Amino acid sequence: MTDTNAALRDRDLQVFWHPCTQMKDHESLPLIPIRQARGVWLEDYDGKRYLDAISSWWVNLFGHGHPHIDGRIREQLGRLAHVITAGFTHEPAVTLAERLVQRAPPGLTRVFYAENGSSAVEIALKMSFHAWRNQGCTRKQQFVSLTNAYHGETLGALAVGGVALYRETYGPLLMPCLQAPTPDCYLRPEGVDWETHSRELLAPMAALLAARSDEICAVIVEPLIQCAAGMRMYHPIYLRGLRDLCDRHGVHLIADEIAVGFGRTGTFFACEQAGITPDFLCVGKGLTGGYLPLAAVLTREAIYQGFYDEYATLKAFLHSHSYTGNALGCAAALATLDLFDASPVLASNGRLAEHLAQALAPLRDHPHVGEVRQTGLVAAVEMTPNGDRHSAYPWQERRGLRVYRHALERGVLLRPLGNVVYFMPPYVITTDEIDLIVAVAREGIDRATAD
Numbered sequence: 001m002t003d004t005n006a007a008l009r010d011r012d013l014q015v016f017w018h019p020c021t022q023m024k025d026h027e028s029l030p031l032i033p034i035r036q037a038r039g040v041w042l043e044d045y046d047g048k049r050y051l052d053a054i055s056s057w058w059v060n061l062f063g064h065g066h067p068h069i070d071g072r073i074r075e076q077l078g079r080l081a082h083v084i085t086a087g088f089t090h091e092p093a094v095t096l097a098e099r100l101v102q103r104a105p106p107g108l109t110r111v112f113y114a115e116n117g118s119s120a121v122e123i124a125l126k127m128s129f130h131a132w133r134n135q136g137c138t139r140k141q142q143f144v145s146l147t148n149a150y151h152g153e154t155l156g157a158l159a160v161g162g163v164a165l166y167r168e169t170y171g172p173l174l175m176p177c178l179q180a181p182t183p184d185c186y187l188r189p190e191g192v193d194w195e196t197h198s199r200e201l202l203a204p205m206a207a208l209l210a211a212r213s214d215e216i217c218a219v220i221v222e223p224l225i226q227c228a229a230g231m232r233m234y235h236p237i238y239l240r241g242l243r244d245l246c247d248r249h250g251v252h253l254i255a256d257e258i259a260v261g262f263g264r265t266g267t268f269f270a271c272e273q274a275g276i277t278p279d280f281l282c283v284g285k286g287l288t289g290g291y292l293p294l295a296a297v298l299t300r301e302a303i304y305q306g307f308y309d310e311y312a313t314l315k316a317f318l319h320s321h322s323y324t325g326n327a328l329g330c331a332a333a334l335a336t337l338d339l340f341d342a343s344p345v346l347a348s349n350g351r352l353a354e355h356l357a358q359a360l361a362p363l364r365d366h367p368h369v370g371e372v373r374q375t376g377l378v379a380a381v382e383m384t385p386n387g388d389r390h391s392a393y394p395w396q397e398r399r400g401l402r403v404y405r406h407a408l409e410r411g412v413l414l415r416p417l418g419n420v421v422y423f424m425p426p427y428v429i430t431t432d433e434i435d436l437i438v439a440v441a442r443e444g445i446d447r448a449t450a451d
């Protein structure tokens, strides 16, 4: 018997080692086996429903079980699930590359596929290094990232990460990297606005690039929101200034839009808000609408041409993953882009974002909330002792976990990052459902900060 929560949980705990989890927690925190999902709702084996307010780890865009995406995958399945893409090709991969190029900031004309976001980051790092090498710049061997950055869990991606929780244990294994301070506006001094704060943080980046650009391949950033750091946000002026600095000092700019791409921040890509084109754009997560593992790196024509030569020059990018350009993944991504074409998604997201902002406004006066912030359809509430932005509850108290537990009881999936309760809902959420997730979050925050 596996058709009850209890039965599946027991079997699970015998074999399944879960991601980002201290498995011992499950002695007291029950796993939730999901039998099916529709729209924003997940349903377990006992028929209890949970509103997926975090898009199943930031991947889902148009809800679970969307008829159009389901249909396109089924259709593709009838023809071709997968084929090697070295020496061979297929229509969904070609069409998807064409459509991504159309959607991307101008100047990005070439698409390299990966299977997940971390691999896309690895590809961008390797391509940047190799592109310089192909031009004879062999001294360029370093990458610059921001403090509190998150770019994935593989060793290269972790090396350019700045979240200590994920990184520190593996420190001895990681390639040395350069760091510049984040423009995160939560850290702004009292009385300073977002724009001013973000602009001022260009100065240390400028100093670093001025001093060491001959050693630096690229700067990698998460445009507008450092998601894993706790949905920490900054002003687009930083991206504008960073683009200028990279141009001036001859350094690539890698935009990791794996979490923020595909409309989360209010524009299709976050970079659009700064009017910039990065040299490498990493996409993943929402690319397939949250259905299948697929990611991609887009880059400029000049970079592609730098690899294009006789085989014996060894300039080729000899990187691959077994499932590069998987046909089912590409079909899911094409269906996702169809949905953006079929209706004014960004405009309706704007109305939902407005509703979310209004629903969250009263939390600004909560005695233990230090900040409520929002960019597009991503919002975050920072729990702090006495609402003081300059102090934090010790991580050992796991107050976010209390909010998580409370929300589950009430049928909402929230998954706070430390002391940050955030919302990143699928775009098919209704205004009533937004009211529900905010009400439940408020109760959770009340309880988690009561002592």
Ligand SMILES: *Cc1c(COP(=O)(O)O)cnc(C)c1O
Pocket (backbone or CB within 6 Å): 116, 117, 118, 119, 121, 150, 151, 152, 153, 222, 227, 228, 256, 257, 258, 259, 284, 285
């Ligand atoms: C999730 C994430 C990644 C890693 O993607 P995976 O598919 O989990 O490997 C990289 N960068 C950012 C900004 C992310 O949010």
